[in-house]
Amino acid sequence: MKVLGISGSPRHGSNTEILLEQVLKGAESQGATTGILRACNLNIMPCSHCDDCLHSGRCSFLDDMQDVFTEIEQADCIVLAAPLQFMGVPAQMKVLIDRAQPKWCTKYILKQRPLGDEHKRHGLFVSVGGRTGEHLFEAAETTVKAFFVSLDIKYVGKVVFAGIERRAQMQDNKLALQEAFDAGHKLARSSLAASLAI
Numbered sequence: 001m002k003v004l005g006i007s008g009s010p011r012h013g014s015n016t017e018i019l020l021e022q023v024l025k026g027a028e029s030q031g032a033t034t035g036i037l038r039a040c041n042l043n044i045m046p047c048s049h050c051d052d053c054l055h056s057g058r059c060s061f062l063d064d065m066q067d068v069f070t071e072i073e074q075a076d077c078i079v080l081a082a083p084l085q086f087m088g089v090p091a092q093m094k095v096l097i098d099r100a101q102p103k104w105c106t107k108y109i110l111k112q113r114p115l116g117d118e119h120k121r122h123g124l125f126v127s128v129g130g131r132t133g134e135h136l137f138e139a140a141e142t143t144v145k146a147f148f149v150s151l152d153i154k155y156v157g158k159v160v161f162a163g164i165e166r167r168a169q170m171q172d173n174k175l176a177l178q179e180a181f182d183a184g185h186k187l188a189r190s191s192l193a194a195s196l197a198i
Helices: 015-028 065-073 091-098 101-108 138-150 174-196
Strands: 002-007 033-038 077-081 121-128 153-161
Touching: 002 015, 002 065, 002 174, 015 033, 015 077, 015 121, 015 153, 015 174, 033 065, 077 138, 077 174, 091 138, 101 138, 121 138, 121 174, 138 153, 153 174
Parallel strands: 002 033, 002 077, 077 121, 121 153
Antiparallel strands: none
């Protein structure tokens, strides 16, 4: 079993990445192999809305997004991790999500499997926000859900924490680290159970 983490944080070692790494450790405790893609290190062009993908299901841009989809296709679970910026995901993550338009076209226009198979994949959202509020993560979560739905990835939940402003603050939050670890443990266990049930 493979669990892929995709970090949308603009910087390495951020609170978001600290949580993501704990989620992956939890998955590893169930025997999963894990990996991380950092959007800030990738060369991904923003979607130009050229509509080429409407007819072919393929993007006209040839860049690192092809590698992202290859990694997703090879994974059983995908963890999208991104801090809140202006109530949404950062630009580094949003450009990656927007480039899933060919997969949306493949699914809804061409009526084909967006990732090319019927493999059951599970998705988790990890995020931190500096502000507090009951609906703080709703806008970002909606975007992440739309990404997962377009790729036929079952959304299974989120690990989110508000009021996080200090750099690397999560490193000292044992309860948050344990919650993230437990979420990864549960994600891998649920995915394994689903695959065995097929």
